[in-house]
Amino acid sequence: MVHLRFVLFLLGTSVTNLAEDTLVDGTYDYDLAVIGGGSGGLACAKEAVNQGARVAVLDYVTPSPQGTKWGLGGTCVNVGCIPKKLMHQAALLGEAIHEAVAYGWEVPSADQIKINWSALTESVQNHIKSVNWVTRVDLREKKIEYINGLGSFKDPHTLIATMKNGSKKELTAKNVVIAVGGRPHYPDIPGAKEYCISSDDIFSLSHPPGKTLVVGAGYIGLECAGFLNSLGYSATVLVRSVPLRGFDQQMATMITNEMEEKGVKFFNRCIPVSVEKLESGQLKARWLNTETKEQGEDVFDTVLLATGRYALTEQLNLAAAGVSVLSDSGKVVASTEQTNVPHIFAVGDVLEGRPELTPVAIHAGRLLARRMFAGGSQQMDYENVATTVFTPLEYGCVGLSEETATERYGADNLEVYHAFYKPTEFFIPQRNIRNCYLKAVALREAPQRVLGLHFVGPVAGEVIQGFAAAVKCGLTMEQLSNTVGIHPTVAEEFTRLNITKRSGKDPNPASCCS
Incomplete structure (x- = not known):
């Protein structure tokens, strides 16, 4: 059979202008x-x-x-969601080992508890390779x-x-x-591609990262800085504008506050200028504060770029x-x-x-x-998609941020319910709860349809997933308040929300059972 496209070429007819229904069945090697x-x-x-x-x-x-490559499965499987969650879990386990003492477990002294980076990356990569094969x-x-x-x-x-x-x-x-x-993305600065790594490289890095500079404060940068710090590697973050751009900024502040309290250093309004490799093999990074015009520098073992994609x-x-x-x-x-x-x-x-x-x-x-x-007609609905930032204290959200809701509906037409809370698992040992916080952004007019839910705390991803279905179905504050929570869980805190920002009342928890 003469190839249809060749005939069209001889006739001077453009393929792109040809109606699909005139194409001959079997012309193509594949349907897709x-x-x-x-x-x-x-x-x-x-x-x-x-x-x-x-x-x-x-x-x-x-x-x-840096020469890193991987198999079939895309970013998520190889250098994204999966290895990130495994590294995050490793960090949480490290924290749990230290906290186990307060629950009566006899564990080695703190200075004996440390991560074996090679064993961690080997386990992570073995899992990834198994997924590639499957x-x-x-x-x-x-x-x-x-x-x-x-x-x-x-x-x-x-x-x-x-x-x-x-x-x-x-x-x-x-x-x-x-x-x-x-x-x-690699910034156009000296030494970026020569000496720096990215999220493409960190999960299979052949040596412990040591003291690390993370350039960028999006979710990738904060997640990497978070698990590195919790694994025992000093982490410093350069923040160009605001952390977690596009997310609710009050919640973003909670995240960075928690990370700072855990030891992560932040340099705000700073952009990288250069990265130089020293004779010792370490990297000297220089940066500029875009507001004060002051320059800073320090020496690191690793510089991880998280400046967008x-x-x-x-x-x-x-x-x-x-x-x-x-x-x-x-x-x-x-x-x-x-x-x-x-x-x-x-x-x-x-x-x-x-x-x-x-x-x-x-x-x-x-x-x-x-x-x-298959003759389907359903289009993808990109609204009200839930997500979670897997920082040491997780942040889960679905729907609109308070800023976006204000832009769309006006502050006078919104009611924001909020509360601090204390997870039961934070009672022993006594852990910091200053950043355990949640809020519901809703329309002020009854029945107060929920526009966005935001939660910072343990297992935020698991918490927000269930509520995402409710928001998708048009959840109202009346329905939320009439939902009986499971006690004691952190997810039940959404069913206990009753204080609004407008009221000015104290949003701190009174007790675990009130």
Whole structure:
């Protein structure tokens, strides 16, 4: 059969202007090609196969500037959520060992309790490798062709996979999903790429990080600084503007206060200037306070950059596909997941203005596949997506921050319920509770629909997950106050909220059972 695209070329007809219903069945090698083997891309590929589609997944990891590389599964599995949570758990276990003495456990003296970094990273990496293997087996069993090559467009329906050895594989697909995600941004300063690491490297670092400078105070920077400090490695954070930009700033302050009290140092309004490697092998970092114009410097064993991420779209040759709607950061701009080219879509972190969260990418990918191959109509709802920052004292939230709610509805139309509380597990030993705090942002008019819930405290992720479903269903303060809590838990504190900021009353807890 003469290839339809070749005929169109001879006739001078543009493929991008051709209506989809005129395409000949069987023209393409695949019904769907997914560029990117992360959570969103894999979820879309698997669902498409469930609906009878022929699917290929192209995935290739370009090593980080420090040479770190990993297997199939994307950021979450390899250098994101999973290893981060495991490191966080290791830090919590270290704290628990010290606290066990107050509960009667006989443990070695404090100076004998220390982390074995090599054993920790080996355990983490062994788990990741097992997930990589299971993922590959799953693709094979589902008859999804996995191509370990760097994908790019040759034309709107043709992809080229550049393999590790430089050879190229060409394939055609009726539909294409861009799910390449992003990688850490490196600031344009001397020594950044030469001597610094990022979250791509920290979870498999071959040596203990020692005294560490973390550049950036987003959730990645704070999570890394938090677990490093709790594992016994001195951590300093450079904060360019505000911590946890985009999150509720009162809660962000609670987080940084807690971290400071645990020993993490913060330099506010500071940006990095240079990183120099000394003869000793240590790194001299210099920074500038953008307000006072004062310069600071110190010597560290490790400098970890957490200054944001950029989308991996530049390597895709999107111009050849006709995809032209990109933001300044290189992300795909789309009202749903469909680009300006009807058969080309994007899911996950590569989309502009969408939550950069694994479950978001997974759900969006599945719904997209159902719309493409099963006649589905459900679109991804990006509102009221819950998330958690896994700092030593966790922060979980769903819905609007107090700042965003104020901008949308006006302060006079809001009621903010809040409280400090004392977790039962903090009674023995007597732990600091100054930053155990929660609030509900609601409309003032009855029945006071809840716009946002925010919680700082133990197991915040587990707490906020259940309430996220309630917020999604239109939770009101009346319903929340009529919910009977489980005692004694920290989650029940949401059902006990009765003091508003407007009232000016003391939000500190009276007792555990009142």
